[in-house]
Amino acid sequence: EPEVTQTPSHQVTQMGQEVILRCVPISNHLYFYWYRQILGQKVEFLVSFYNNEISEKSEIFDDQFSVERPDGSNFTLKIRSTKLEDSAMYFCASSGPFPDRYSNQPQHFGDGTRLSIL
Amino acid sequence: AQSVTQLDSHVSVSEGTPVLLRCNYSSSYSPSLFWYVQHPNKGLQLLLKYTSAATLVKGINGFEAEFKKSETSFHLTKPSAHMSDAAEYFCVVMDSSYKLIFGSGTRLLVRP
Numbered sequence: 001e002p003e004v005t006q007t008p009s010h011q012v013t014q015m016g017q018e019v020i021l022r023c024v025p026i027s028n029h030l031y032f033y034w035y036r037q038i039l040g041q042k043v044e045f046l047v048s049f050y051n052n053e054i055s056e057k058s059e060i061f062d063d064q065f066s067v068e069r070p071d072g073s074n075f076t077l078k079i080r081s082t083k084l085e086d087s088a089m090y091f092c093a094s095s096g097p098f099p100d101r102y103s104n105q106p107q108h109f110g111d112g113t114r115l116s117i118l
Numbered sequence: 119a120q121s122v123t124q125l126d127s128h129v130s131v132s133e134g135t136p137v138l139l140r141c142n143y144s145s146s147y148s149p150s151l152f153w154y155v156q157h158p159n160k161g162l163q164l165l166l167k168y169t170s171a172a173t174l175v176k177g178i179n180g181f182e183a184e185f186k187k188s189e190t191s192f193h194l195t196k197p198s199a200h201m202s203d204a205a206e207y208f209c210v211v212m213d214s215s216y217k218l219i220f221g222s223g224t225r226l227l228v229r230p
Binding site: 048055106107109110 | 152154164167208220221
């Protein structure tokens with residue numbers, strides 16, 4: 001069964017450094033998402049991406065965050081200058097393959113990247 | 119705004135006994151609801167989804183959930199727990215912009 005893959009599984013970064021989290025969505029999917037889960041808290045939405053642009057972003061997704069689909073397979077989340085409070089598990093998800101959102105296609109998640117900011 | 123409330127943070131059952139994980143939702147329209155499971159150090163795996171077809175939804179690994187509009191509930195059940203079912207379970211609603219809103223999770227413990 002096709003899977004969403006995320007790399008690395010664990011990233012340790014000094015505060016203030018840039019970090020890029022990588023995701024390979026399921027190949028025929030059209031919608032891409034990032035969520036995060038701070039330890040002990042709920043999973044929360046960050047951003048959705050369709051047709052090479054952001055569809056929606058949450059209040060968390062400020063100017064320090066960006067997403068990109070640099071080629072036909074990868075989907076990346078960049079944090080420009082990390083803060084201690086960015087420490088969390090970051091999940092990538094994808095859904096598709098139909099462009100029609102009304103089919104309510106479920107989102108399929110990767111195993112996550114645990115980001116630790118020191 | 120859509121939301122889900124998982125009524126139990128922890129549920130403990132003996133192997134072979136039934137499982138009930140409770141979820142109530144709040145939605146201004148007919149919701150799309152999901153249950154996801156997260157095993158330790160793994161991602162979120164879709165168990166089942168409700169999208170206004172049959173109210174009783176069957177999922178993977180013997181799980182099922184029943185959508186009850188009158189009670190605004192979407193409880194997850196399994197007739198007989200297995201040790202491998204020990205994990206965290208999330209009740210999730212899809213909002214009008216198709217992003218997922220997660221509940222706080224229920225940790226299922228299965229005693230031998």
